[in-house]
Structure formats: C-alpha cells, structure tokens
Amino acid sequence: MNLKQLSEQLGLSQTTVSRALNGYPEVSEKTRERVRQAALAFNYKPNTRARSLATGRAMAIGHVIPVSTQQEMVNPIFGDFVTGAGEIYSQHGYDMMLSLVPDRDEESFYRDLKIKGNVDGIVVHSPSMDDPRIALLNELGLPYVVHGRASSVTLPYSWVDVANASAFEEMTGHLAGLGHRRIALINGIETLDFAHRRRRGFLHALRDAGLEADDDLMVSSDMTESFGFNETRRMLALPNPPTAFAVASLITALGVRRAIEQAGLTVGRDVSVATFDDDLSYLRNGTEDAPVFSGVRSSVREAGRRVGAILLSRISNPTALPASEMIPFRLVTGTTSGPAPS
Template identity: 50%
Template structure:
C-alpha cells in the first residue's frame, strides 16, 4: 500500500499522514494516534526513503559489530542490549541496521554507512582505551552515542555507561568485610574500557581493605562459562593457603563456570567459596529468584540499550544538540553464593 492509497483510505491528505506518522510536532496527538491505529489495522508501513523525504533524516540506527575473535553477536549480554535498543526504536518508529565486520574494517564500515545516507546515527559498542571511532565519526559528521566510555578521548561526546569502577570497588570491599583476604578477579578482556575500569575498582577495593594485590589471583578473557570454569580450576589447584576464598566475576556466564568447577571440586558456594558477580539482569541468564543464586552487582544492560537509542534518536531528530553523559549505578543484591570466610 502506498502513502497516497493509505491517505485516501483514511480521508486525509498524504502530507498530513506523512507528518503525523513521522513525528512532526505540528500534528495534534489525537490525529496522530488515530492514524497510527489505522496504519496498524491496515498494515501500512512507510518505507525508509519516504520517511527520509518527510523528516529530512534517516530513521535508522546503525550498530557496527566488530568480530575480532570474540563472540559479541551471540553474547547474551549483547542480545539484551539490542533488545533495549529495539524497544526504544519501535516506540520512536526507528529501525535498526546491523553491520558485522572484521575488527580492522570498522572505519570503512562507518564511512560506507555515512556515504549511503540511510543511517541517521550509530551506537558505538565495545569501546577500547584511546578508541579512534569517536574522532572518526566526528570527522565524517555521523551522530553517535557510545555505550561505555573512551579513556583518552577528550572531545565532548554522548555516552551511557555503568559505574564499573565503583561497582567493583564496592564488591571487593563487601567480600573483604566478610573476612576474605584472598579475593580473585575473573575479568573481561582488559583491552576494553569497561574491563579496565572494573580492574581499577577491584584494586582500589583491595587497597582500601589493606590487602595486597596478587597477579596470580587475576585473570582476563572472553566472558564465557568456559573461561570461568578453566580459570577456577587453575585457582583451586593452587597450594592450600594460596587458593582464593572468594571470586569476583565480571559476568554471570563466568560465575556459572566458577560454580561448575567448584561443584566438581566438592565445594559448596556460600560455604566453602564465595562468588560475587556483575549481573546485567539478563533475560537468558536470569538471576532473579526470591533469593538469587549469585550475589551480584546488578545493572540492566537492556535499560542501557534503551537509553543509548533514546539519546541517539534525540540527536538525529534535533531534540538534543549538546553531548549528554549518563552514568548508571549498579545495585548490590545478596544471593546464596556469598558468606563469611571459612576457617582455614
């Protein structure tokens, strides 16, 4: 069904219909609501080119997904992030374009999206230290929002991040208050900015508790069950008196691997070994029983995805011009996996 056909069907001009369905403020809300309901009833959906002509901007958000030996595209954390982006896009009548490229091809991918003109802006994900993408996007004039932050990028830009440093500082301090003195860290890839901030928070928590950092109790890698399992087996193989009594995990997937390795070793979480995880409140890895399986520093990545999309759409549509920074805080939730340090 074309715009003209739909406009004739509802008895209004094509211009009014187009403006109403594309969010123009001069159309009153009662008319807009009636036309949206009619469009849904009759299955009318304006195409991307028509929306571009009506609004002067592309109503599509781009997500460039780098594949560099990691599994972002099937990561449940990223799936929940995209769900949040999608919910906000649906609410604001925007679409999502996913582009999967090799790590080194990202600059060309952003330039191609910009030159085609059908992407209104992009969400930058998995930022690293001194990440060159914000500067590149500024140069080519592409609106963007960063999920996370880029240490070393001094120009103003819009970002949404969780306070990773504070969460891991607080988490380490919580374990220290339970009497733990050998606290291990199983972190994400520390080339990524969020993981570097988590390590900094962990080290600050140890220092505040008067504990010495031991490199043998720290590991970084892809946030998978396999990484948590293998790392825990290595930690538990250390001589008595050198094994950790508590493990701080960067993701629920890692904590699941820790639990598997601990069970194989005959240990009970919350009695013989304490585990505290960062919990993104995931749909697939839910940790929301009345008493959760894992004690966790909880922050919804789905909410972060929705906020990234909202801020980017505001920028694309001209509702916001100045950079916005939103720092979300993680909530400490007690579960069955933490307890005071067992007697040596």
C-alpha cells in the same frame, strides 16, 4: 489508518503529526507523546519509504561489529541490549542494521555508511580506552552514541554506561566485609574500558580493606563460561587458593561455580562468588526476591533503551550538545557469598 486519518482524529495538521512522529525538536514533548499514544491506540504504522523520502533519512540505525569481537553478537548480553534499543527504534519507525566487518576495513566501512546514507546514526559497542571510532565519527558528522565510555578520549561524545568502578568496588567490598582475604578477580578484556574500570574498582576495594593484590589471582579474557571454569580450577590448585571470586559476568560466574563444585567444595560456604549481573531476560539470576548469585545488578536492556532514545534525539537535533547517562546498579545478596572459612 493513514496519516490523514490519524491527523483528523487528533485535530492536528498532517505536518505536525508527521513531525511529532519523527521527533522534530520544534514539536513540544506533550504533543509528541499525545501523537505517539494515538498512533499506538489506532495501530498506525507509517510507510517507511514515504517517511524516508519526506525526511531525507534512511530510517535505519547501524550496529557495526568488528570481526575480532564477533562473539559479542551471540552473547546474551548483546542480545538483551539490542532488544532494548530495538524497542525504541520500532516505536519511531526505524530499522536496525547489524554489520560484521573485518577490523582492517572498519574505518572505510564507516566512511561508506556516511557517503551512501545507509543509516542515520551509529551505536558504538565495546569501546576501548582510546577508541579511535569516536574521533572518526566526529569527523564524519554521523550521529552516534557509545555504549560505555572511553577513558582516554578527551573529545566530547554521547554515552550511556554503568558506574563499573563503583560497582566492582562495592561488590569486592562485600566479599572483604565477610572476612575474605584472598579474593580473585576474573575480568573481561582489560583493554576494553568497562573491564579497566572494574579492575580499578576491585583494587580500590582491596586497598580500603588493607589487602594486597596478587597477580596470580587476577586474570582477564573473553567472558565465557569456559574461561571462568579453567581459571577457577587453576587458582583453586594454588598452594594458597582464594576463598572468594569477584567475576565480571554472570556467564563467566557459571563456569566459576562449576569449577568449585567439581573440586568437591560448596559455593557460599567453602568459596564465595560475587558477579556483575546484567539482569538478562533469558539467563535469570534466580528471582527478584531470591537471587542465586551475590553481586551487583544493572539492566543492560534498559541501557539499550536509553542509547536508542539518545541516538534518535541526536538524529533529530544534530547540533545539540553531547548527552550522557549513567544506568543505576544495586548490590544483591544471594546464596553464593558467605563468611570466609576459618
């Protein structure tokens, strides 16, 4: 089915249908949804090249990954995020462009993207506390959305995030409420904003429980399974080891569990573990009704969908005020947390 035939089916002009499919703000939301549903029903696929010529857009979204964080591209968390974002892109006829760029070349790469018009918008991944990409993209006038936040940046920008500080405060409070007094933090890289916020929530929960933070029990690095294993093994060998671990990623928590079991201890009885669960499609934390790991759960795929939707809206209406959205989380209780051993 071509655009003319779809327009005739709907009783709308080709211009209106084209604008609805391209997300133009002058088309009402009701009409856009009606056109979208009809396009799905009739399996209408717009000609990307023709659409690009008609709109003056590249019909592509850029995801730029610095070499220093290239491990993110093989991380299942990143995979779930781009899958969610890709669902939104494909619904609106957009392609995705993934680029791995040396850190020293990142600024010039963004400038080239703007000059060449290769993409219509950018998703900013893994923001640091004072991320310089925000000021650069504002200067370039290239639409973008940040997956996360940059606490030290005062410029206005669009973002989608989860309440990391509140999540870790609630998760650590869960462990303290079970009587644990030696609680360890195994965190992501703390120059990244999400990990900074998670540490802040962890420390707040300790203070609320009347507990002292111990530097020997707080570590940060890339959130790998081996990192969790090595640091847990080190901490369990201390004269006064922790009885509980608050962990920043389910992947890292698998390493924590391996170290506990290798030490001849039982997870949930001798040592408790709670983790941030991104609700991954291909690395499930048990089932919906019976999670294995206790912790806080939030959907990174839904975060990808929301980033995609906000970015396409900004491309359609670049003068709109920045938008932000908080993805919800909830505490789940599995078999890995229990009362502190007496």
